[in-house]
Amino acid sequence: xxxxxxxxxxxxxxxxxxxxxxxxxxxxxxxxxxxxxxxxxxxxxxxxxxxxxxxxxxxxxxxxxxxxxxxxxxxxxxxxxxxxxxxxxxxxxxxxxxxxxxxxxxxxxxxxxxxxxxxxxxxxxxxxxxxxxxxxxxxxxxxxxxxxxxxxxxxxxxxxxxxxxxxxxxxxxxxxxxxxxxxxxxxxxxxxxxxxxxxxxxxxxxxxxxxxxxxxxxxxxxxx
Amino acid sequence: xxxxxxxxxxxxxxxxxxxxxxxxxxxxxxxxxxxxxxxxxxxxxxxxxxxxxxxxxxxxxxxxxxxxxxxxxxxxxxxxxxxxxxxxxxxxxxxxxxxxxxxxxxxxxxxxxxxxxxxxxxxxxxxxxxxxxxxxxxxxxxxxxxxxxxxxxxxxxxxxxxxxxxxxxxxxxxxxxxxxxxxxxxxxxxxxxxxxxxxxxxxxxxxxxxxxxxxxxxxxxxxx
Numbered sequence: 435x436x437x438x439x440x441x442x443x444x445x446x447x448x449x450x451x452x453x454x455x456x457x458x459x460x461x462x463x464x465x466x467x468x469x470x471x472x473x474x475x476x477x478x479x480x481x482x483x484x485x486x487x488x489x490x491x492x493x494x495x496x497x498x499x500x501x502x503x504x505x506x507x508x509x510x511x512x513x514x515x516x517x518x519x520x521x522x523x524x525x526x527x528x529x530x531x532x533x534x535x536x537x538x539x540x541x542x543x544x545x546x547x548x549x550x551x552x553x554x555x556x557x558x559x560x561x562x563x564x565x566x567x568x569x570x571x572x573x574x575x576x577x578x579x580x581x582x583x584x585x586x587x588x589x590x591x592x593x594x595x596x597x598x599x600x601x602x603x604x605x606x607x608x609x610x611x612x613x614x615x616x617x618x619x620x621x622x623x624x625x626x627x628x629x630x631x632x633x634x635x636x637x638x639x640x641x642x643x644x645x646x647x648x649x650x651x652x653x654x655x656x657x658x
Numbered sequence: 659x660x661x662x663x664x665x666x667x668x669x670x671x672x673x674x675x676x677x678x679x680x681x682x683x684x685x686x687x688x689x690x691x692x693x694x695x696x697x698x699x700x701x702x703x704x705x706x707x708x709x710x711x712x713x714x715x716x717x718x719x720x721x722x723x724x725x726x727x728x729x730x731x732x733x734x735x736x737x738x739x740x741x742x743x744x745x746x747x748x749x750x751x752x753x754x755x756x757x758x759x760x761x762x763x764x765x766x767x768x769x770x771x772x773x774x775x776x777x778x779x780x781x782x783x784x785x786x787x788x789x790x791x792x793x794x795x796x797x798x799x800x801x802x803x804x805x806x807x808x809x810x811x812x813x814x815x816x817x818x819x820x821x822x823x824x825x826x827x828x829x830x831x832x833x834x835x836x837x838x839x840x841x842x843x844x845x846x847x848x849x850x851x852x853x854x855x856x857x858x859x860x861x862x863x864x865x866x867x868x869x870x871x872x873x874x875x876x877x878x879x880x881x882x
Contacts, residue, residue, distance in 0.1 A: 453857055464818055518857075531764050535759035616680070631677060643810070
């Protein structure tokens with residue numbers, strides 16, 4: 435049963451798991467399935483079934499005995515709750531390597547994020563467009579933010595400009611910053627910051643992989 | 659004092675914070691500074707100074723009274739420990755929107771990841787190259803993995819192919835998977851998986867932003 439009653443604050447670990455359930459539902463729908471049990475969701479996500487039931491009850495979804503959850507309903511509620519059905523306009527700051535890559539990733543729009551303009555300071559890119567998205571000079575931010583109704587800024591500048599650009603974003607009314615720089619930026623309390631450092635994730639992966647190789651090296655020694 | 663003695667397993671929360679210290683050090687070095695205190699690191703990262711000292715002692719870095727940490731030494735130890743000084747070769751699977759974006763992000767190489775080839779099944783991309791990187795048919799994986807010495811796979815296929823492609827990667831000897839799909843993939847225990855779902859991060863940001871707007875809406879009501 436879809437519900438529009440207000441959902442209380444959902445704990446962050448639950449929020450992190452919801453997109454996984456959504457992905458499984460999308461997959462099963464593609465395959466023509468109509469219902470999914472928490473056991474099946476558990477198998478597909480490696481999360482225990484009781485946790486799944488608890489997570490879904492946070493967004494007011496309750497399964498039915500024997501049949502489980504209705505996939506269409508799950509999709510509707512999760513997409514809506516996760517903000518993927520509404521388009522959120524955003525500005526991107528820093529049209530360098532990673533920034534241009536994100537401008538080229540039209541997949542973001544499917545998940546509710548539309549980058550409507552980019553800002554940079556380099557004459558190499560200012561005045562041009564990347565993947566059809568105009569790149570303006572950072573000094574034009576004030577004028578542009580009045581024209582577009584934008585609350586989200588994607589931060590992909592080099593680390594030596596990150597704090598300065600974040601400060602400008604806040605001054606001109608950006609409320610949420612998606613920070614791709616490996617720097618922690620300092621912002622007022624009422625500003626949302628989502629850190630997504632690809633490099634931090636890379637180092638975690640390298641570290642685990644090295645640990646694995648050391649381990650298998652030791653095993654080989656033991657076998658000799 | 660730089661040290662090459664073996665470092666014991668470092669806890670994951672520490673591992674997640676180390677790239678932040680590295681970024682601050684890079685920034686300060688650019689500005690010509692030689693030493694950094696844990697107080698300064700604390701100010702720049704919003705992490706308490708005692709935690710920073712603890713984290714750095716995990717990688718055998720100890721500060722000196724009054725002067726703090728030597729920046730060159732910190733850079734050297736952190737870059738080495740985080741795996742950024744060594745080039746790790748990788749294959750990318752799925753040269754679609756996000757995949758192509760990552761192939762275009764030459765910044766990854768600076769952080770130790772070199773994507774040497776991509777795989778896809780679509781005749782639209784197979785046989786071509788993206789940002790100078792060749793795209794092969796997924797069926798050629800066996801032959802190519804023997805030619806290149808690759809242990810890391812970057813997974814950027816659509817969700818309905820994610821598990822199948824992950825299975826292939828494991829069969830042919832990939833040891834670590836950087837999973838950009840919003841799906842949890844199932845792999846044997848000895849395989850490293852690093853999940854980086856941009857969409858999960860997006861939904862966290864949307865959710866916090868919406869919470870903020872509701873709150874300010876309520877405040878406005880209160881003010882009326």
